[in-house]
C-alpha cells in the first residue's frame with residue numbers, strides 16, 4: 001500500500017518511527033523574530049532515499065532544510081523549537097558540536113561556492129580540518145574517491161592544482177558535492193542545487209543525486225516539480241510554514257490527499 005500521511009495524521013509520535021528514521025523532526029517551529037516560518041512540523045526522513053521539499057516561494061523549505069544541520073544557528077534572529085533527531089539523537093543537544101554535525105550532515109547550496117583554492121584543496125579541506133587522514137597518500141585517496149563519487153574525477157584528474165573557481169558552473173557544483181562527501185557524511189542537504197545550472201549540467205547533477213542515494217540520505221529543496229518527480233522517492237509539500245503532505249513522490253504527484261497539494265502540483269498556486 002502506498003505510504004502517505006498528512007502533517008496531521010503523522011502527529012502521534014511513536015518511538016519506533018523515530019528509531020528507524022535517519023532524521024526525525026518532532027513538533028518543530030522556527031521563528032525569525034515575530035515571523036512564524038515553520039509551524040509544528042513532524043516528519044520522518046528515510047535513509048538511502050532522496051526526499052524532495054517542494055512548495056511555493058517563502059513557504060519555509062530552505063528554513064526547514066537548514067534546521068537539519070543547524071545552519072539556522074548562524075542567523076541571529078532565528079529561533080527553533082522542537083526536536084530534530086539524527087539516528088535517534090537530538091542534534092540540538094548542547095553537547096553536540098555544530099561543526100562536527102555539519103561533517104555528518106553536509107550541505108550543497110544553490111550557487112556553486114567553491115573556495116578560491118585548488119580543486120584538490122577544495123576537496124581536501126574537510127578531511128584536513130577534521131583530521132580524518134594520517135598522511136598525504138591517504139588524503140590523496142579520499143580526494144580521488146570523493147571526486148569519483150561526484151562524477152568529476154575523469155574531467156579534473158590532470159588539473160587538480162588548478163583553481164576550483166575556474167571551472168564551469170556544473171563542474172563547480174560537482175566539486176561542491178565532492179567537497180561535501182569528502183567528510184563521509186551520512187546525510188546530504190541540497191538547497192536548489194541546479195537552479196544556477198543549464199539543462200545539461202542539471203541532468204548530470206540529477207543523475208549524480210540518483211547515484212548518491214545508494215550511500216546517503218539525500219534531501220533536496222527544489223522549485224522544479226519535474227525535478228522532484230524525477231529524482232525523489234519521497235516528497236514533502238510545504239505551504240505557509242505548514243508541512244501539508246508527505247509521502248511517496250508518486251502518490252503526492254498523482255493522487256495527493258490535500259487540496260492545497262493538488263493546487264500546487266497542477267499549477268493553481270505557486
Ligand SMILES: Nc1ncnc2c1ncn2[C@@H]1O[C@H](COP(=O)(O)OP(=O)(O)OP(=O)(O)O)[C@@H](O)[C@H]1O
Nearest residue numbers: 032035037055056057058059060061062063064075
Ligand atoms: N535569514 C532570514 N531572516 C529573516 N527571515 C527569513 C530568513 N530566511 C527566511 N526568512 C523568512 O522565512 C520565511 C520562509 O523562507 P524560506 O526561505 O525558508 O522559504 P522557501 O520556501 O525556501 O522560499 P524560496 O522558495 O523563495 O527560497 C519567509 O517568510 C522568509 O521571508
